Amino acid sequence: MDDEKRRRLDCEKRAVGLLARREHSRLELARKLADRGFAADEVDPVLDRLVEEGWQSDRRYAESLIRARAARRYGPDRIANELAQQGVDEGVASEAFAAEPQDWAELAREQLLARFREPPADFPDRARRHRHLVRRGFPPDLSHELAGWWPDEDVGPDFP
Template identity: 45%
Template structure:
């Protein structure tokens, strides 16, 4: 496929939402050679249309209120963002600490302290699935002490 066709395809993807360089390369892979794709991505990056930093910051900004730091890190890494870029985006965009975000997520889903050990485990699994660490989960669920848990 001609380089202009790849560039147009890349721009269409970027018009919908920001992408990481690795994501965009993966989406363009069936339509051209690795060299052609690399050239197109380099040119788009030079123009400022493709930026892993901007992508990571926007992604963290959009997801930080609902997910823990570990989930944010792993998802950005899965999308091909470099570790230092991930850490910078989390530091600037996550804002409040994990405990505050976990408390807000817990309040939105449950709002009442666990009544027994089974409910405590259910609430803990929910928070863990959102990427919050066990120390944060214990802190949030112990704020409303329950002898059975």
Template identity: 40%
Template sequence: MSTVLDNPVAVRRAAMDLLARREHGRVELGRKLRKRGATQELIDAALDRLTEEGLLSEARYLESFVSYRARSGYGPLRIREELTQRGLARADIEQALRDSGIDWHEQLKDTWQRKYAGRLPSDMRERAQQGRFLSYRGYPLDLIGRLLSGSDED
């Protein structure tokens, strides 16, 4: 049975339940509460209070999301796009990517190693296939090119 979100206590409880599972961005959390039937006024008040109390933090959400997606083998271009689609500010996204301390070059090599066992492409078709995979994962084309040409050795 679904709870009716028609008062501040119910909206806050629903928001806290969602935040207990994982970090959320303000826009994403607002969307989920709206889907559950809360009015915009109740959502704004609840989210403002949660932010003041430090329970809702865009910075924490960005840090968590970037770290999780990078560990899953995704590159900065894909992560940036996903965060933009979630309604976060471009400047905040860029700052989170810089502050993450992730070596994207190493991430690329690790993702490629796991998928292709460190086997460089033997022909143009295989090179294109590996390049498409890594590009889809969100890695910059210049890093992909250097890796697949074998000129990436440090």
């Protein structure tokens, strides 16, 4: 076996090993392989083959990331930004958001309850809550709408 073929097989083995642990975007996988000493002309054909055979999918990666970040109560703006940083096409990201529907308002309420222990006392407190939700990636209009929200007192401690 010649040296070039051995390098290609080693590159493919490492890529599959990375994908076996968790989903990766194509860009993320290319970066990790480059960090391991593989040149772009070695990586691109391997990644093309992995995409072709269904081992790597930016759509699957996006859906996985959306589920994981929503479980940690991050908003859609932050998730979309992270997908863009990982090289996921905007159209693919939109399809993944449609495939993984979330109640973003409910997630924002859960985040408010997790972060704050009492209802907003005054305008600066509502502004603080608004900034917190925006930093977590919720749309500014939703953050504005929920900044003064607090559950009714007749709702039990298990809310939401």
